[in-house]
Amino acid sequence: MGDILQYFLNGLARGSIYSLVALGLVVIYQGTGHLNFAQGEMSLFATFGAWWINDHGVPLWLSILLAASFAFVGGGVIEFGLIRPAAKKSPFAVVVVTIGLFQAFNSLSGLLFKGAATGLSFGTIFPNKPKDFFRLPGGAVWRYENIGVLLTVLVITALLFLLFRKTKVGLAMRMVANNADSAKLSGVPTNKVLMLSWALSAAIGTIGCALVAGINTNVSLGTMFGVFLLASAAAILGGLDSPLGAVVGGLSLGVIESFVTNYPKDWWASTYIGADTATAAAFVIILVVLLARPSGLFGSTHVERV
């Protein structure tokens, strides 16, 4: 019983990060219909930036915030300078540009930060001593770091929902998501909204990547591959145009991953299933869900006219 609770809590912490990165993907997708393949590597680059600032004596939390604001500006610039002109060219163009960005950012991180390939040690902003945990009934422990990650993600998610629901900017974003043409006709500055989506997404992704780096205690060029894959899976599981779906999808994927990694070791001999198979199992589950609901759990379905 204690084990189950333990796996659940561990999964919740990782899952909350997936949901944060997934939120970043959804923010872009609902505005433009593009899946940003470079999301993980853009935030990885910014996280290396945070490492660099921190290395120069700035407290870690401040460096992460600085890196996130840098990513905010960078995201907007990329939308304005590359994505928008590419979208005018051809439907494939944006996909190719984001894949190109993926490659460029990953190798740029390797170029600018020495030792990035093998990993640079990255601190955590939460208490992380061996004894920093609550003991829960059944022998499970809830580490302060896991609580901190979960709370950070919940606060950011809550702020995002407030932004979407209670502000004029959020209303404009939802209008563009719902129907870009009508929004434009009603005087919404669609271009600015799209730029803002990319900026927000890059900033959110950076915080997500910094949290992953904190949990892993290091950041390397490969840090975001798996996280991005699971986050995009989470976004698709929840429905690419639903922020709520991203959160639910991310949390459930984190928990599934945690259970598959740990639990079956006892009964289905570890030769068949193990840590590396966890992600595979998560994808099989998503496949089943998508077969039943092709646009995700919370995604909206569109009726097409011929």
Add this chain to the structure above:
Amino acid sequence: MAITITESSAKHWALRFVGVATLAGIAIYFASGAAPSTLGKITEACTLAIAAIALNLLLGFNGQISLGHSAFAGLAAFTAGYSVNAWHWNPWLSLLISCAVCFAFGMLVGLPALRLKGSYLALVTLAVAFVWPTVARKFLNQTVKQSTLTGMKLKPPTWTGLANNRADRALFLFWLSITLLIVAYVVVRNIRKSRIGRSLVAVRDNETAAAVMGVNLPLTKTITFGISASLAGLAGWLTAAQLTTLDENSFTILTSIKYLLALILGGAATLAGPVVGAFVYYFVDDLLKTNAPHWDFLPGPLSNGPVASFLLGAVVIAFVFIAPTGFVGLIKSQTRRIAIVVPRPLRHSTVAEASVEESESP
């Protein structure tokens, strides 16, 4: 003023003949004088071109995206490598079996594709590509009990008169890859020009309308997936013929991305696009990898380490803006100023019958 050339006229055939003769000339030139390493590079570029052709059939003509083609290629390579090494099969038999296995597996992956579109389909196929290295590693650990799988060590058959040394093997693989590239090209060309090809494009442009016109959607889509997968399998088999060892990192998601970039750089939904794109991609990549570390004019930190991969990313992005419809699209739009190929005019009988019907109808 541009010259007009009628399709399938004597002039058009002459142009085609000149084009094919030039390509054949280039191939013979390289075969007669080039070093084995150069031949090896061309072989690899041909392999990439076959994979891009496979993806073109699916994505360009049928509108279904797949990031899972690396898994199909990997499956074929492992099938070939294992059957030849462990069961001592004839490599040529393993070619057929690998393609058949990939066809079946492709149909299977094509089933969920019936319900999914766009980014959702991209993710499911991405999952296939992601799962493949895990499966391959399990297979290596459990069945082969080694960390790598030995390649096929394909020997040139005796009738070619080639010996089994490095230079002759490179020459043999060079001609083999060109032959297989032509086979893949002709298969896709014939599909495209036939009734099936038109139904593929109809499905891509508008599924509902295609179904109304009588296209069997599920059958068309899954069979296309299968054929595309077996062509990717052809590329995988060819890889297994070239490499001495295969492991789980031979076919990763990055391989799939490479196929996709090659296709889109060349021009999706054109017949020559994937071939041109694969060669451009492969040799730009190769050029950057060999030369970038020696470029002194680059600013300090850029001139070492993974600069080639950064520049490749930049080249790919720049290409989107220079040639949004791919390299072939760019060439077409430029040559259009010099010469235009116009379709053959309708035969008179058809026009006459139509006009007769029109006059009689009221």
